[in-house]
Amino acid sequence: MAKVGIFFGTDTGNTRRIAKDIATALGSAIAAKPVNVRNASVTDMLAYDTLILGTPTYGEGLLPGLSTGNATESWEEFLPALAGQDFSGKKVAIYGLGNQKSYPTEFVDAVFYLYEQFKHCGATIIGEWATEGYHFKASKAVVDGRFVGLALDQFKASKAVVDGQFVGLALDQENQKDLTPGRLDTWLKMLAEAWD
Template identity: 35%
Template sequence: MDKIALFFGPLNGSVHHAAKIVAQEFGEENIDLIPVSQASINDLNKYGKIIFGISTVGKDTWDQEFTNTDWAEFFPVVRDFDFSTKKVALFGLGDHITYAYHFVDSMGLLAKIILKNKGTLIGKTSPEGYNFQDSEALKDGLFLGLPLDEDYEKDLTPERVKAWVAQLKSEF
């Protein structure tokens, strides 16, 4: 198996914790964990298989200049990158109670950028078993990646990651 790049942010939070679970499920020797706060275009160029892990932020944040997030400097690189030779999977963290109307929106907004820039998006998942009101990450009845709620459904994360990684192994 070719190495997979798993870009994640923020560092040392729930996304980082979820990234470690994904890496363990793949086998840590198969994944390079790369914090987005330390990533560059050269890192994107090195890999044909990419996973992005991101936490939920609202559309207003995406439409403004980033200043205080680990994605602040890396997001413009992603926005301008040609993903035409890349397979990309996404996981997004969200709070389905506090942000029921914006559940894992950032994953959906990031997916739109990947697709616009000709990337092959893999790892779509069913919304079955999730409680939320609305999400930018839902298209044609599927999530555009794996939603995780580390605030209220942390106990479901290992099972969800295990099923998703099994799916990704066949799609990568």
């Protein structure tokens, strides 16, 4: 199996720490060293058959970037480079960090923007995550009743909810940090099945 590329956006370091945890859990035979998206190119991503992408959600459901107060460029500046790119045949899994209590109506919404862009580029999205255990009204990151990736925390509404499921793994390191290791383990096992 080809190595899995892990790319993340971060400012405080929480999303980077999760990327490192994922790489450690998968092992160096499977996972490449995680790369901050500010140091990556589309060509870097296209070198992998499978990608794991991580993002925090800023403020009212925004991607990290200079306009949202990030100290450096991040997903906000990277996504325009995807215009016209072909990710057909690539598998993409997404995890997102958010704070359900402080931002209950935008919990992990940034996951949706990665989901939407990579799906538009032809990628197959894997790693949808159940919404059970979260408290929310709506989320852009939920599709068909499940998160489109791993979600960690509780929330009331999120763009990351499409058709009732998160479009990626949702994580809340502020309010549900103790649940993160178990959620990551379960999610990575789901991804391994999708890679085969």
